Amino acid sequence: MERTKVAIIGLGTVGTGVAKLLLDHGDRTARHAGRIPWLEKAVVQNLNKPRKVEIPDGVLTDNLDDVVSNPEITVVAQLIGGIEPARTIMLQLLEAGKDIITANKALLAIHGPELFDKARQLGRCIAFEASVGGGIPIITNIGQCLTANQVTSLRGILNGTCNFIITQMQDHGTDFETALREAQNLGYAEADPTLDVNGADTAQKLSILSQLAFGVRGNWEDIPCKGIEDLDIADVRFADQLGYRIKLLAIAKLVENEVEMNVSPMLIKKGSPLAEVQDAFNAIRVRGDAVGPVFYHGQGAGQMPTASAVVADIIDTVTGRSQITFNNLELWSESHRPRSMADASQTRNRYYLRMQVTDKPGVMAEITGILGKNGVSIASIIQHKPDQESLASTVPLVIMSHQTAQNAITKSVEEFMQSENIDSKAVVLKVL
Ligand code: NDP
Numbered sequence: 001m002e003r004t005k006v007a008i009i010g011l012g013t014v015g016t017g018v019a020k021l022l023l024d025h026g027d028r029t030a031r032h033a034g035r036i037p038w039l040e041k042a043v044v045q046n047l048n049k050p051r052k053v054e055i056p057d058g059v060l061t062d063n064l065d066d067v068v069s070n071p072e073i074t075v076v077a078q079l080i081g082g083i084e085p086a087r088t089i090m091l092q093l094l095e096a097g098k099d100i101i102t103a104n105k106a107l108l109a110i111h112g113p114e115l116f117d118k119a120r121q122l123g124r125c126i127a128f129e130a131s132v133g134g135g136i137p138i139i140t141n142i143g144q145c146l147t148a149n150q151v152t153s154l155r156g157i158l159n160g161t162c163n164f165i166i167t168q169m170q171d172h173g174t175d176f177e178t179a180l181r182e183a184q185n186l187g188y189a190e191a192d193p194t195l196d197v198n199g200a201d202t203a204q205k206l207s208i209l210s211q212l213a214f215g216v217r218g219n220w221e222d223i224p225c226k227g228i229e230d231l232d233i234a235d236v237r238f239a240d241q242l243g244y245r246i247k248l249l250a251i252a253k254l255v256e257n258e259v260e261m262n263v264s265p266m267l268i269k270k271g272s273p274l275a276e277v278q279d280a281f282n283a284i285r286v287r288g289d290a291v292g293p294v295f296y297h298g299q300g301a302g303q304m305p306t307a308s309a310v311v312a313d314i315i316d317t318v319t320g321r322s323q324i325t326f327n328n329l330e331l332w333s334e335s336h337r338p339r340s341m342a343d344a345s346q347t348r349n350r351y352y353l354r355m356q357v358t359d360k361p362g363v364m365a366e367i368t369g370i371l372g373k374n375g376v377s378i379a380s381i382i383q384h385k386p387d388q389e390s391l392a393s394t395v396p397l398v399i400m401s402h403q404t405a406q407n408a409i410t411k412s413v414e415e416f417m418q419s420e421n422i423d424s425k426a427v428v429l430k431v432l
């Protein structure tokens with residue numbers, strides 16, 4: 001059988017998984033590609049680092065030029081994170097005539113227009129299934145399987161690290177820092193995990209999906225975004241008692257000709273599919289005008305699930321399918337009439353509020369008075385008793401509102417802060 005020579009740039013968590021699949025399952029990949037996707041070179045930074053995959057002699061190199069200047073290598077999986085040198089390497093590879101596969105969502109969210117234009121100009125393609133949802137084939141599904149539809153909304157859990165942390169807090173009482181360290185050890189987190197926990201990684205993935213589903217042109221940094229870095233285990237527990245789970249959700253919705261987008265932690269009723277997504281799993285619910293709702297669920301981070309998506313892209317590129325899809329999608333292309341991004345943070349929501357209040361007569365009336373004055377209608381209110389031994393003079397108060405405008409909540413929270421009976425800034429979370 002003929003070979004197509006393939007290179008990998010980066011042999012970390014994802015690159016190692018890709019090398020394992022290419023080296024250990026060559027028969028499988030060859031059967032699907034009709035040729036052997038042959039691992040010719042694997043480029044790393046540090047040749048002396050121990051590797052968790054046995055690389056054949058002559059394959060490992062720290063010289064990018066071994067790939068760039070080898071015309072026999074036509075397909076390259078670019079698997080280093082961050083913006084530079086990843087961007088420059090991608091441009092060099094395109095100029096050298098390579099088709100590229102990447103998992104780097106940060107790079108695509110920021111430099112997608114430049115990279116896709118360059119690939120189009122040079123007649124090359126970029127495949128990026130692994131950039132969103134890890135092993136879930138969400139890019140192929142939106143870009144190919146649902147193309148008879150206008151997608152009208154999508155919502156999902158797009159960050160495995162955050163979902164893993166929240167699950168650990170909820171199910172095992174693990175504190176935030178310990179859970180994050182565990183996610184890092186398991187290979188889920190970004191090299192800079194701030195991008196996971198502050199919601200940036202989720203917003204970058206949402207911007208890629210929204211480009212694909214709605215043709216949204218815009219800066220991912222303009223998506224209203226709140227992460228889980230301040231999530232308190234107390235809120236995970238109170239939400240649980242109220243019948244909810246907290247999840248970091250990405251939402252995009254077509255409203256007239258604009259797309260409302262938002263990333264924030266939200267309370268979701270237990271038993272609903274998104275609420276039951278555990279550990280590093282991701283899930284995305286897409287609604288199309290013909291198909292209705294479709295739900296995708298699978299491992300959103302980690303070595304082999306992500307490698308599964310990368311290798312499927314390698315096979316599609318070797319067969320020529322990726323090139324056809326890439327040309328037809330015209331992503332980030334000037335020829336598409338782009339939709340603009342609208343701020344979804346002002347849409348009406350139900351809210352969860354928690355504050356620490358003085359345990360004395362009249363305080364409840366003061367709080368409900370502030371909410372009532374601002375037009376916030378209360379759905380339920382729970383004041384937790386101080387435990388018997390506690391000498392604390394304050395108690396937690398948890399309020400669930402009916403649907404209300406965000407500015408009514410913001411105004412109420414500002415007024416709570418003026419009260420001497422309310423101890424700390426109220427925690428405010430949206431309810432899906
Ligand atoms: P790692 O940090 O584990 O690995 C990065 C690799 O890149 C290392 O092998 C490193 O070499 C190599 N590298 C870095 N700089 C250079 C350079 N200048 N030249 C050559 N090699 C270089 O990252 P991951 O595998 O976790 O992630 C890779 C990409 O995949 C990122 O964009 C990430 O966002 C994305 N991704 C990650 C997922 C995951 O679960 N981890 C899931 C989905 C996407 P060396 O080993 O010598 O240090």
Ligand code: HSE
Binds near residue numbers: 132161162190201
């Ligand atoms: N750090 C990312 C996550 C990797 O945890 O979801 C997958 O994109």
